[in-house]
Amino acid sequence: MKILSPLFVAASLFVAGPAFAHDEDALKSAPPGAPYIQVSDALPLPEFIPGLGTLFVVPENLPAGPFLAYDHDGKLSATVYMTPLEDLQNGSAYDDLGIGSHTVSSVDIYYNAGHPGVEKPHAHIVLFHDAGAKERLAK
Template sequence: MRIVSAALALVLAASLPTLAADVSKAPPQGAYKAVSSLVKLPDFLPGMGQLFVDPATLPAGPFLAYDHDGRLVSTIYMLPIKELNPDRRFDALAAPGGNVDHVDVYYNAGHPGVEEPHVHVVLWHVPVSDQARVAK
């Protein structure tokens, strides 16, 4: 239930306009760094794309995900399972890429950069049919 509540909060937050710098093309402006430059991960992760994050926002993010052509496809939040409880809220999570077409939520046991178990909340800026741009 908490995961669903967090996902719904993200969808609502994603509908709010953002005043951030243009992040539609990689590399994004501002404090964003390639995740592969921060932790031992490849430059491009199949199913996710090339990820960028502002290190100050770790572990939750937002992580900006780009396809092979450098076009933004999704914004990803990685919410630690241990922090999804009645005492912790993730409010006003932004969608720096703008409009959200759909949202995926799934469990991840951990990986370099976010080692503890967490939930990926993926705000897709492209239709399901365009997700193939990051499949390989």
């Protein structure tokens, strides 16, 4: 069961058109375009989150994502998923999740106690798309 933040539900009403067909070239630079929205425009979060970058998401894909993470220069650096632990423990599956790029150089998985947009404790799964991505998103 997916529980959506009221802000993301409201933001999704402004997103028109069918689900975004995966076009890796179109996602390489920020902003990725509709149906993605910038997370900081919908929630009380900073535009750039150290460790994650500037995030964009399709609201209907919450809570898991994918969240597209861009560095300060607008380069796609990571794809992030946020999967609530309670949902996983109760048997939920998040299948066929999209990715920002088919190139993945490393993956980090870590616990997050919750934040605006994904309030429940959850795991962050971060797919870094090149060797320098983690460093560029760190600051």
